[in-house]
Amino acid sequence: MQRVIEAQLAKDGQARSKQVVRGLRRYWFLYVLFIPVILYYAVLRYYPIVLQVVLAFKDYKLSLGVWDSPWVGFHHFEHIFGKPEFYSVLENTIAISLLRIVFGFFPPIILAILLFDLRSLWIRKVSQTILYIPHFFSWVIIYGIVFAIFSNSGFVNQIIEKFGGEAQNFLMASEWFRPLIVGSGIWKEIGWGTIIYLAALTSINPSIYEAAKIDGAGPLQRIWHITLPGMKSVIVFLFTLSLGSVLNAGVEQILLFYSPATYEVGDIIDTYVYRQGLNGLQYSMATAVGLFQSAIGLILILTANHLAKKYAGTGIW
Structure with a gap:
């Protein structure tokens, strides 16, 4: 046989x-x-x-190249984790990323639902255009706008002084750094997130809403029982991806916004590597930090996807 x-x-x-x-x-x-x-x-x-x-495991020499440079094992990782300032940088990175997720994840969902329920097609198109435009601005332009509003002679300080107050140095104050970073980031990307959620809403059958109206379901009930379940897969997908980028807090934006006066609350892993690694020609150390970020991001995505499939019934794959 x-x-x-x-x-x-x-x-x-x-x-x-x-x-x-x-x-x-x-x-x-x-x-x-x-x-x-x-x-x-x-x-x-x-x-x-x-x-x-x-x-990441070599002592890189420009004259020798990557493959001929000597192996040093985990020396760069031990060097990084042995520095006390690295943990402060790691804390800043996680704090800024979590603030972005907490305050920036839900506004596009709310805006997409509001725009989807608008009866006037003209108002919807105008609103969408106004919301989309900042996404196509570079961070240099965004910083210029923020500077014009919050600088010492900016619009906000002019209003404060007009009402008898004292001008504030928003751009150099450590307590205002994170609110400015998170707020400008939300304003720039809220329109792009709204596009994605509106695309998800267009896949919902309109007859379901009509049937819900006939059964007496109000606007909030329709949102809770029809709209949000229809967006669930997209919400889970984007939330999982956002968790995977917790250690990437937006280096381009922060390089423009921060200064030595705000290093204490604004110095993140990428800016720390830029100053200590690239400017100091420590390429192997910078690469080791990048490998550490990638590994943590992969673990977070896998964990978030597993939990999403277990509790929400959907995931990235």
């Missing part, structure tokens, strides 16, 4: 091999066209990842 099974398995394997060979011969031109795509991802995507992993 066992010999019969082994013989049958061998025949099946040969048949599959012949089928694969016939497919390669028949569609060889399509596979040739796919070679540049494979080379692109292999050379420009995956090979740099391999270099990053290797570089």
Whole structure:
């Protein structure tokens, strides 16, 4: 019996091999066209990842290159975690990222629901355009707008002085740094998030709303029982991705906004690496920190996806 099974398995394997060979011969031109795509991802995507992993465990020398530089094992990780200021930087990174999630995750959902329920198509289009525009501004332009509003001679201080108050140095005050960072980030990206949720709402069958109205469901009941369940998969997807980027607090924005006066509350992992690693030509140390961020981000995404599938019934995959 066992010999019969082994013989049958061998025949099946040969048949599959012949089928694969016939497919390669028949569609060889399509596979040739796919070679540049494979080379692109292999050379420009995956090979740099391999270099990053290797570089984190080497004492990189410009004259020797990545592969010929001496191995140092976990020396860079021990050096990083042995510095007391790194834990302050890590705390700032997590704090800013969590503030972004707490205060910036729900406004696009609320705005998408409000825009979706608008009866006037003209008002909806105008509102969407106004909300989308900041997303296409660079952080340099955003900082210029914030500077014009909150600088010593800005709009806010002019109002304060007009009512007899004393002008505040918002941009140099550590207690105002995080509110400005989070607030400007929300204002810039709220429109883009609204687009994604509006796209999810368009997939809901309008007849469900009509049936709910006939049954006497009010606006809040329709939102709770129809709108939010229809958006659940997108909400879970974006929330899981946002958790995976907890250790990436927005280096481009913070590099523009922070100063030595706000290092205490604004110095994050990326800016710390920029100053200590890249400016000091410590490329291996900077790469080790990047590998640490990637590993933690992967763990957070896997954990969040597992919990989402367990408790919400949906996930990224």
